[in-house]
Amino acid sequence: MSPSGQKFENSHRLRDIAHRLIPGGCHTYAKGDDQYPVLAPGFIARGLGSHVWDADGNEYIEYGMGNRAVGLGHAYPPVVQAAVQALATGCNFTRPNPIEVECAEQFLRLIDGAEMVKFCKDGSDATSGAVRLARAYTGRDLIACCGDHPFFSVDDWFIGTTAMNAGIPEATRKLTLTFRYNDIESVRALFEQHPGQIAAVILEPARTEDPKDNFLQELQRLCHAEGALFILDEMITGFRWHKSGAQKFYDIVPDLSTFGKAIANGFSVSALAGKREFMRLGGLDHFDKPRVFLLSTTHGAETHALAAAIASMQIYQREPVIEHLHRQGSRLAMQLDQVVRRHDLGSWFKIIGRPCCLLYGTLDQNGKPSQTFRTLFLQEIIRRGVLAPSLVVSYSHTDEDIERTVDAVDGALAVYRQALEHGVEKYLVGRPTEGVYRHYNRPSEVLASPPTDGVYRSAAATR
Known part of the structure; x- marks a missing residue:
């Protein structure tokens, strides 16, 4: 998957409005702007299966899955149909x-x-x-x-x-x-x-x-x-x-x-x-x-939500959902481990957790957990069409999704390696992300102005 220019004009416009009307700009801290790079989709407009589209029409393979709330896939037809049917008689x-x-x-x-x-x-x-x-x-x-x-x-x-x-x-x-x-x-x-x-x-x-x-x-x-x-x-x-x-x-x-x-x-x-x-x-x-x-x-x-729950639980009961999560997660982890070793980043980038619920750890030159390097990694996989605050798979993630994701991570880690050698500031656009639990906001969290043309251009060399 080769990097391509991405426009975030609608996201930037909506972000300005959101921060005037909503404390933090959203209703879940984990979805906040301080959790993502400056050059990232600010709003997701729709999703289907393992893919989402942002407010500007950019498409991503997604691994956050609604903060792990979406196990089957976005807009999963049997679940949506059950909810719609229940709504027809009142909620x-x-x-x-x-x-x-x-x-x-x-x-x-x-x-x-x-x-x-x-x-x-x-x-x-x-x-x-x-x-x-x-x-x-x-x-x-x-x-x-x-x-x-x-x-x-x-x-x-x-x-x-x-x-x-x-x-x-x-x-x-x-x-x-x-x-x-x-x-x-x-x-x-x-x-x-x-x-x-x-x-x-x-x-x-x-x-x-x-x-x-x-x-x-x-x-x-x-x-x-x-x-x-x-x-x-x-x-x-x-x-x-x-x-x-x-x-x-x-x-x-x-x-x-x-x-x-x-x-x-x-x-x-x-x-x-x-x-x-x-x-x-x-x-x-x-x-x-x-x-x-x-x-x-x-x-x-609410009847439609309970109908969705019943439909979801029945799918888990009769279909190999859990087996799929473990299989695809294992496949992803194994291939990413090979990519990490190829870039000689085993001491700086970690794949952790069970296959059904993978996370990653980002470390700086001194081997310390780093939000700055996490931000860089997020920035670089986003430019390659993957939105992954975690590496959580769903029932809808296909083998093709896994292959494209591995390719995206390969490109992102090439930049990560250069940042370790030459300094992350040469490659990261804007401020780093922050942990949610902090006593005060910091001046560096003020949203950086996006490029005037709204186009995603990184200083990083690409592969």
Whole structure:
């Protein structure tokens, strides 16, 4: 795939308007302008399968897949058809719709250890609901979350642990503790320091590394011995590691678990699921404990979104979606590893994670993680027709997509190699990207003015 000039005139125009009307210019921090190079598509207009088109008509093979919310592919026909059919009879009513029962039955057939489920619209509500249940059930206030996992919720109990904690009272921040993944002693130390005070431990089943030495099972045993609930956040791992979640893959049944993202192939559906003993506290048929205001959302059971979820889950159940994700991810990782070795960049560019959920790491001349080199890499693969904040494949990614992506990365890493030798400033246009969690914005984040003609021209030599 040879580099070609790309115009971003519409994206630049929309960006100016967006930043006047919307704080940050968008509604998800991970989609913000500070997460992408100056020369990047600012707005995606449409998608189909594994491809997207930006507001200026430029086409890309995409690997962000809606921040991993699109597992089957953009505008996947059976899912869209199910949603449209449901919309034809109305999407929201004053009493429950039968599809709520149907969707719950379908979900609980897939997630073996769960006995009850409550649907909502985003992952934050689901994880916060799990935290509230744990506190109500145990009568304790403290929550322990994995400090190696980057995001659990927009709510105060989690955001208070990050550098971006403005507006969150110090008293609230003190209620959440952190531990290290695959380090059972770090959790044990928390229980020893706060005896009888921790309501729950919450973590992702895995991220870039698998649990070692039965870490999940040992952690669950420790939680139960200390009277705390064990919660798995499956927003990412659910419908990627296994159709029944990473809990099935790792052979463990949590007290509570949360799902979202790929459950409805991009439609807004998330889920809090778990054992009846805990979930019933949010219901009407218990009298031994106080009622828990668990989850109550006006739009939480919109019929078209639940129809999309049912269609998506049925596809996962009858088709080899998970096998395809692992196969294509493995194919991509293997070929990219060859490209990295060909450019002798093994010490500076890393492919990490499971094949079904690949990430990459960018390091500078000193072997330190570098946002500047990440920005350069993004810039160079974008100019070659690939949009890849991660390397997450979908059911729609074809062998041809993989081959074209490998070719694009090959060209981008040739520039990366030159930047290591001659200085990244010679090749990067504009400011580098920034991590989301930072206490202050920096002057360098002010959007650089694009080229006056709106055409993408890099200072980098091309192949």
